Amino acid sequence: MNGLVVENVGKAFRAYRSEWHRFGRWLGIPAVPTEESWVLRHVSFAIPRGQALGIVGQNGAGKSTLLKIVAGTMRPTEGRVVAAGRVAAILELGMGFNPELTARQNVRHAAGLMGVVPAEIEAAMPEIEEFAEIGDYFDQPMRTHSSGMQVRVAFAVATAWRPEVLIVDEALSVGDAYFQHKSFDRIRQFQRQGTSLLIASHDRAAILALCDRAVLLDRGRVLKDGVPEEVLDFYNALIAEREGRTVSVERLRDGRARTVSGTGEARVEEIVLCDGRGRPTDQVDVGEAVELHVRVKVQRPVPTLVFGFGIKDRLGQTIYGTNTWHTGQVIERPQPGDEYRFVVAFRANLGVGSYSIVTALHARDTHVGGNYEWRDLALVFSVVNREKTQFEGCNWLEAKIAYERQQRTVLQGV
């Protein structure tokens, strides 16, 4: 069952020759808009209950318009949005808080704005107060609160009642680390109870960690809809390709998509991962010294060539990455036909699991502005634990644990 269905939604902003034509139209006098700009068109997706969908896209792609339409503050020009229940938005925490009122009074006001009746507000008040964890400040005017406290109160009231659809904007990246964990926990708990999440973020890690699917919006259209890793890789390539040059997607045997983008002045011809004895491998031991051999061929003259690589985990989160700009090994004026062989030696201090290598050839410190080639999933390898102690996580930190028995203290007399 779907928690949220967005059906062929479009939004046009209309301009009239004179505003009087607009007013006339409300009264039933036909008027033709002189200008119609579609900021969103043919957007469709559905989020099953308990699932999360990420929305990515550059500024101006139509993300916030879409969120407003789903939140119900803006009406779509065409199409429709159907929700399985209440839609709550954590768009701008603390909207409409009055600095002269106490947190408790502001909570009543904010909850009233959400349409909650007084009895329900009072019933939930102890829990809201407890979640916000701001102690006596809860009954102090909000002007005396730090911004962190205001965020806590705002989040506590916005999520006091479980909605069927929860819209999460960048808002989550506010507050201290402790409260961030706490709010993430609450969002996940909602999700387990059936809330559908709609998440808009520029934070790759957040989308990968939370979302089951992602949608890439570009100029108001859905450009890509798929698993988060694939959509984010495509988006990443798109950023580098603002002028609209080649982005190719290749389907790997395991069903994952390899996205290759770039202007093609230089290319990775071959990539091999070698074990400690110099033999090619796709399975390495935890902590094993390995070498990545990459052969690069220059196709057209460029002023500078920077080689970069990164290791990503199964979810596409970057574990480590650097490039020859940072290491001070920029190649000046390579000529067409030149071939370079890069050898990257590192210790696979990684947790057990599957990893991928991404390679990048570009002009400067990042691939934005002069991206010759960006190759996601250039190589896939797995890490196994054959000789180290059992451990969890994505890093082999080689921790040593020591302990000693404490002397018992004996209380005498009293």
Add this chain to the structure above:
Amino acid sequence: MVVARDFGGGSVSGLLRSLWRYRHFVLSSIRNELVTRFARSKLGGLWMIISPLAQVAIYALILSNVLAARLPGIENRYAYAVYLMAGLLAWTLFSDIVTRCLTLFVEQGNLLKKMSFPRITLPAIAAGSSLLNNALLLLAMLGIFALLGHGFTPAMLWLVPLAALVTAFALGIGLALGVINVFVRDVGQAVPIVLQIWFWLTPIVYPASIIGEEHRRWLYLNPLYPVVEAYQRVLLYGSAPDLGGLAYHAVAVAALLLFALLLFRRAAPEMVDAL
């Protein structure tokens, strides 16, 4: 359960239903507005009485004693002050609501863009707040009247339906202008000027009798005149208002309010686009 997300529109009765659903929010917002206004002042709520009292006292003393203004045909030396205050009471309510509604949607633009709630609650809060202030002003006036020897008369109970009439009229005008102001911001600049002219075209400071017989019929084109006159009758002369004239007025006001609500219903979805 499927919830259609529709707060701005639907029918006019739908508007009123969502207003009823949000009645607690409207009431608590009105209370919050009062609380905030006097927060951090030592005397707090006392100021709610002190400021209208001072306003009324100034009018009563200066106009009656210093300027010695008299109303023709009435002996009481404070009659003019009472007359003036009666007119001001009606006018303040009217202009307060119109002015608030005028800039309401523009000022609350950010909230409208971010939160989904029945937009009709905003003008309701504005009207409620103005009514509350007006009631306090009336209380202060009645106190001063008593000091001046002008006691309470049962006719003053007419003020309740009269205030409702003024509120409905002001809401009709304010709501329509407030909506239009979102799209054409010049309206917000022009209306205060128009209100000033309107004030002087209405017999509030001067008695209607100073207008010559041949021009007096123009007064009836002023839609505020019948109510202001009724206020003066009720407060000064202690007699019932002219019900016949007011009945026409009430019908016209109802039509205006309905028109404004229809306009609001049509415009509400487009407002966020222009904010």
